[in-house]
Amino acid sequence: MGGGTSPCASCKLLRRRCAKDCIFSPYFPPDDPHKFAIVHKVFGASNVSKMLQELPFHQRGDAVSSLVYEANARMRDPVYGCVGAISFLQNQVSQLQMQLAVAQAEILCIQMQQEQQQPPLMTHNNDHGGEDDKSSLVNFSSLQHYLSFASTSSTNNVMQDPLKRESLWT
Amino acid sequence: MNSSRCAACKHLRRRCPSDCIFAPYFPSNNPRRFAYVHKIFGASNVGKILQDLPVSYRGEAANTLCYEAYCRIKDPVYGCAGIVDQLNEQLKVAEYQLATIKAAITTTLQPSYLLDQSLHML
DSSP states (O other), X not given: OOSOOOOOHHHHHHTSOOOTTOSSTTTSOTTOHHHHHHHHHHTOHHHHHHHHHTSOHHHHHHHHHXXXXXXXXXXXXXTTTTHHHHHHHHHHHHHHXXXXXXXXXXXXXXXXXXXXXXXXXXXXXXXXXXXXXXXXXXXXXXXXXXXXXXXXXXXXXXXXXXXXXXXXXX | OOSOOOHHHHHHTSXXXXXXXXXXXSOTTOHHHHHHHHHHTOHHHHHHHHHTSOHHHHHHHHHHHXXXXXXXXXXXXXXXXXXXXXXXXXXXXXXXXXXXXXXXXXXXXXXXXXXXXXXXXX
16 A cells, blocks of 8 residues: 555455445545445445436535435434425424414404504594505505415425325335 | 245345345345446445344345435445435535524514514505
């Protein structure tokens, strides 16, 4: 071993020569052996190699990061892995969206109450009816901005994939 | 001659023993389930994960492994981790929106705000 670079973490673990074009070496440096050990334990070196080979070079780093994340999650929780985190987060998002809907209803009630309290002043100033209408419209339209928040369906988009999993369950 | 091999043993082209670790969770009528986990995790790793768990947890573990494998096949770069990221992002947005609305409610309910509104109408 005359002046050669040290083998990557994967080749060290697998006890093989680390080739110059080793698919693992850019992502599993020798100073972090635990990273590859975890991924190998959960996915297997051969599967990881195939997955990386099927990806363009510029996406491999991200793929390795996500595999490491999932492997760590599976080691911490062998039953649920990172699916446990997904369930937890979906719950949190649902709860927040419920709170958001309640808050939106509350602000709508407040606005309606204020409008009901305002008519005597508004009729007194009917000559300037246009401006008053505009000011009340301005208040309402700014509140409409808050009311449009809950209609985003991005959670539903994320949920569609988990819902499809029904076909995978026994 | 075992004519009712589980999906795993069919895929692996082997006999399905009576105590096959995969059989309860990978029935022959759903070959895709095992194909997915085998592609991503490998039969050997799945077998080890299941064997290390009490029997009562193995069904759930098999389900989550299938789900993770399916997500990884659909999104080879980010897999399930991508969904976690998206949900974290949604959480942040929802928290911000809720804080904004609550602040708006607080402002609207303050007496000084109501007085301003009344004065504006005069």
